[in-house]
Amino acid sequence: MKILVAIKQVPDTATQVKVGGDGKSIDTAGITWIVSPYDEYAVEEALRIKEKRGQGEVVAISLGPDRVREALRSCLAMGCDRAIHLNDAAWSAVDTLATARALAAVVTQEAPQLVLCGRQAIDDDMGAVTAQLAELLGWPCAYWIMEEAVDADGKTVRAARQVEGGLEVFDLPLPAVLAAQKGLNEPRYPTLKGIMGAKKKEIKDVKAADLGLGAEPAQLAVLGLEALPPRPPGRIIEGDVPSAVKELVRALREDAKAI
Amino acid sequence: MAGEDIYGSPEHQAFRAATRKFVQTELAPRAREFDEAGRPDKAIFRRLGEMGLLGIRYDPKYGGQGLDYSYHAVFLEELTLCDNAGVGMGVSVQTDMATPALARFGSEALKERYLVPAIRGEHVAAIAVTEPGAGSDVAGIKTRAVRDGDWWVINGSKMFITNTANADWLCLLAVTDPAAGYHGYTQIIVPTDTPGFSYRLLDKIGNRGSDTGLLFFDDVRVPVANTIGDANRGFQQQMNQFQDERMVPVVAGPVAARRLWELTLEHAQQRVAFGKPLAKMQVNRFKFVEMMIQITAAQEVAHRCIRKMVAGEDVTLDVSMAKVFVANMKQYVATTCVQLFGGSGYIRENPAARAYVDWRLGTIGGGADEVMKEVAAKLLRI
Numbered sequence: 001m002k003i004l005v006a007i008k009q010v011p012d013t014a015t016q017v018k019v020g021g022d023g024k025s026i027d028t029a030g031i032t033w034i035v036s037p038y039d040e041y042a043v044e045e046a047l048r049i050k051e052k053r054g055q056g057e058v059v060a061i062s063l064g065p066d067r068v069r070e071a072l073r074s075c076l077a078m079g080c081d082r083a084i085h086l087n088d089a090a091w092s093a094v095d096t097l098a099t100a101r102a103l104a105a106v107v108t109q110e111a112p113q114l115v116l117c118g119r120q121a122i123d124d125d126m127g128a129v130t131a132q133l134a135e136l137l138g139w140p141c142a143y144w145i146m147e148e149a150v151d152a153d154g155k156t157v158r159a160a161r162q163v164e165g166g167l168e169v170f171d172l173p174l175p176a177v178l179a180a181q182k183g184l185n186e187p188r189y190p191t192l193k194g195i196m197g198a199k200k201k202e203i204k205d206v207k208a209a210d211l212g213l214g215a216e217p218a219q220l221a222v223l224g225l226e227a228l229p230p231r232p233p234g235r236i237i238e239g240d241v242p243s244a245v246k247e248l249v250r251a252l253r254e255d256a257k258a259i
Numbered sequence: 260m261a262g263e264d265i266y267g268s269p270e271h272q273a274f275r276a277a278t279r280k281f282v283q284t285e286l287a288p289r290a291r292e293f294d295e296a297g298r299p300d301k302a303i304f305r306r307l308g309e310m311g312l313l314g315i316r317y318d319p320k321y322g323g324q325g326l327d328y329s330y331h332a333v334f335l336e337e338l339t340l341c342d343n344a345g346v347g348m349g350v351s352v353q354t355d356m357a358t359p360a361l362a363r364f365g366s367e368a369l370k371e372r373y374l375v376p377a378i379r380g381e382h383v384a385a386i387a388v389t390e391p392g393a394g395s396d397v398a399g400i401k402t403r404a405v406r407d408g409d410w411w412v413i414n415g416s417k418m419f420i421t422n423t424a425n426a427d428w429l430c431l432l433a434v435t436d437p438a439a440g441y442h443g444y445t446q447i448i449v450p451t452d453t454p455g456f457s458y459r460l461l462d463k464i465g466n467r468g469s470d471t472g473l474l475f476f477d478d479v480r481v482p483v484a485n486t487i488g489d490a491n492r493g494f495q496q497q498m499n500q501f502q503d504e505r506m507v508p509v510v511a512g513p514v515a516a517r518r519l520w521e522l523t524l525e526h527a528q529q530r531v532a533f534g535k536p537l538a539k540m541q542v543n544r545f546k547f548v549e550m551m552i553q554i555t556a557a558q559e560v561a562h563r564c565i566r567k568m569v570a571g572e573d574v575t576l577d578v579s580m581a582k583v584f585v586a587n588m589k590q591y592v593a594t595t596c597v598q599l600f601g602g603s604g605y606i607r608e609n610p611a612a613r614a615y616v617d618w619r620l621g622t623i624g625g626g627a628d629e630v631m632k633e634v635a636a637k638l639l640r641i
Contacts, residue, residue: 034276070269077273190277192311192324195270 001056001154003046004112005080006103006133007039009064009071010123019225026225035071038118040078041180044187046116047079049150057081061106063091063099069203076198077190083203084110090208095220100132105211107137112175113154119144119179127179134177142170144181150174262562265569266329274330278337281310290342290468291608297460298470299346301383301425304353308380313354317362321370322378328568332510339511340518344617345468351507352421353377356625357384357430360446360500364488373428373448385426386504387417387449387474388497394419395630397432398440398494402476404433404447406483411435411447413455413479419624423458423472426451432497435490444493448485455479465616504625505578506564512585512621513558515614516592520550522610523596530601537599546595553588560584576638579631586621586628593618 011017012032020027035043043060050056060075062068063086072083086102094102107115115134120127127143134141146167147160157174160167162181172178190198208214237244237251252258266275285306293299307313315331317323324330331354339347361374376382393399402415413433420429429449436443449456455477463471488496524547527538537543560581567574596611597604604611622628 070273073269074273074276077277189281189310190273191309192274192277192315192326192330195273195277196324196326198273199270 001049001053001114001150002059002110002112003049003056003114003116004059004061004107004110005039005042005046005075006115006117006129007043007060007062007071007075008036008118008121008123009033009062009068010036010121013037013122019227023224024222033067033070035074036118036121036123038120038122038180038182040118040187041182041184042116042118042178043075043078043080044185045148045178045180046114047188048185049114049148053150053154059084059110059112061103062086063094063102065092072203073198074190076201076203077194078188079194080201082201084206085203086206086208088207088209090213090215093218094216095218096126096128097132097219098216100129100136101216102208102211102213103129103133104136105213106206107133109211114150114157114174115139115177117177117179119181130177130179137175137177139175139177140172141177141179142172143179145178146181146183148178148184262558262565265562265565266333271329271333275333275337278310278312278334279340281306281312282337282341286338286341286343286346290346293343293346293468297467298422298425299343299349299468303346304350304380304383304425306380307350308378313350313380314374314378315354317358317374317378321362321374323362328506328565332565332568335507335510336514339515343468344515344613345466347511348466349383349422349425349469351511352386353384355507356500356504357386357422359503360430360487360496361448363499364446364492364496366484368484369448369487376427382427383422383425385420385422385429386500387420387429387431389417389419391416391418391473395627397497398444400432400434400444402431402433403437404431404435404445406435407480409483410480411445411483411485413447413449413476413481415476417474417476419461419471420458420474421469421471423460423474424470429474430487430500432493435493439491441494442491444497445490446487446493446496447481448487449476449479449481453479453481464619465613466620501626502574502578505582505631506568506574508621508625509561509564509578509581509585512589513554513561515618516550516554516557516589519592519596519610519614520547520554523547523599527599543599546599550592550595553591557581557585557588576635579626579634579638582626583622583628583631583635586618589614589618589621 012034015031018027046058050058058080059082060072060080061084062072069085072085076083084106117130131141142159142161144162145159146162148157150157155174157172157176159172159178160169237247311324312334314323315326315334319325341347358377377384390400404411404413431447431449432444433447434443435445456479457475458472460470460472527543528536530537564574564577564581567577593614597615600609600611603609606612
């Protein structure tokens with residue numbers, strides 16, 4: 001069974017993101033880049049499906065600039081068999097739909113039985129590409145997957161998605177697109193052996209023209225990014241306990257309007 | 260980044276990222292638990308083994324990764340950030356102090372039996388050289404191993420042995436020919452479930468996350484086949500193994516010191532006294548710079564040693580000098596950071612307070628400063 005995992009490279013969760021000079025993008029200087037955590041669940045699940053079935057191929061795919069090779073390499077180190085890097089100046093300002101279109105073109109070429117993604121990337125939290133990809137392919141799609149089981153014949157997948165207070169279970173005919181939620185599994189760390197082995201695995205560079213795509217004007221334009229206003233400083237109420245409590249209650253009621 | 264030439268490749272970086280994630284997710288959050296237990300959960304050795312971290316330099320034939328020292332250095336640097344110096348010590352006893360001689364000099368059968376499970380993390384190993392009456396003066400050890408047919412019969416005791424309670428086997432140095440001087444010692448693997456072996460744990464002031472003890476050997480019988488390398492070559496083999504041991508604090512020390520420096524600076528930037536943050540006062544700014552001068556110098560010294568290890572050169576002189584320099588640098592950084600933290604630096608859970616007691620061992624363990632200087636003096640023909 002061939003499984004394609006679409007991943008995105010994002011700033012490390014510990015990064016203090018700053019708005020860049022253009023006011024429309026983030027300042028990438030000094031950022032540590034990682035595979036988006038939800039995408040790691042997708043990679044792990046793909047590897048588990050392959051391991052459980054005892055055969056198959058897991059292909060990692062990502063769209064982005066040169067640095068994205070590192071994210072793909074990390075997927076290879078985890079155990080993916082090969083990787084595809086959509087790397088073209090034509091995609092330098094893509095929106096989710098153009099990304100989904102590029103991915104759909106690769107999926108059509110590769111013809112996997114299953115596509116796995118994270119439920120959303122943790123940078124812009126759009127969570128749109130997976131659904132758009134499924135729509136473009138005309139494949140069924142389930143989001144926020146907590147459990148999955150591909151049947152023995154590889155014809156259908158039973159997927160349980162997280163809903164308020166429980167799980168909602170679907171049977172989807174394959175091929176299908178699934179989006180992983182936290183809790184689906186515990187992603188493995190790349191082992192040293194995996195890291196050294198990844199050196200020998202293929203990362204195929206793909207251009208827009210290879211997919212018969214041209215530069216597509218983004219339908220979604222970022223007008224501006226704004227940093228959150230700094231948190232106002234705390235206030236220490238001085239005085240003896242009875243009067244301090246009185247003042248605290250007054251401040252909560254009248255100033256903060258919290259009670 | 261400094262050290263680009265040693266460990267700047269994409270593989271080194273990927274390895275560092277994976278190791279960091281592992282250490283920060285599985286070891287650091289349990290730092291206090293290991294302190295309270297007085298030793299790391301043995302299961303962490305198995306996890307380290309699964310990750311391939313216990314045999315980075317060893318032959319893939321025995322489950323190792325067959326890589327050069329630079330990868331191992333990355334591991335030691337990341338391991339030291341596990342927030343528990345005792346745990347770092349326990350693990351590095353396994354990788355750098357109790358197994359290198361076995362890997363270098365051991366017979367095939369011995370490596371199959373003891374090195375393979377150690378690399379997998381199924382066995383924990385300890386190095387048993389120091390005795391109540393002999394530490395720095397290794398040649399002064401008294402523990403005897405006497406041949407009885409195909410058996411060694413061992414009597415004596417060993418002191419300050421890390422991994423005492425967790426250990427499945429010991430790499431023991433014993434006297435086998437008292438008349439032969441330096442050619443009368445033998446390295447023997449002693450499984451800790453052998454009758455006649457017992458131990459008592461010691462209550463250390465620092466490194467409390469490791470189990471350090473006093474070992475007793477009372478007619479302990481182990482097969483002569485457990486001899487590592489040649490009988491009566493134990494002293495020389497152990498001197499060789501000591502170089503690996505001494506590299507550990509040299510590689511890890513500058514990274515650990517930098518981390519404490521960062522934590523202390525964070526505090527000094529926030530803590531206001533006399534109307535401004537501590538870090539804005541010249542007296543303290545200079546302290547931070549002075550510390551960083553020492554940390555940077557130590558880091559370069561460490562890189563020099565790592566380069567030599569990668570190149571397979573003899574590091575004895577460099578590592579002997581580096582160990583002294585790094586250990587003293589750390590003690591100076593720790594005591595300075597305690598001062599900068601003030602009262603909270605005297606509370607046990609404070610990182611500077613922990614470093615202050617943990618790092619006190621640096622100038623003693625694995626070859627005291629005095630011994631390192633003697634080694635260096637000899638090599639410098641002074």
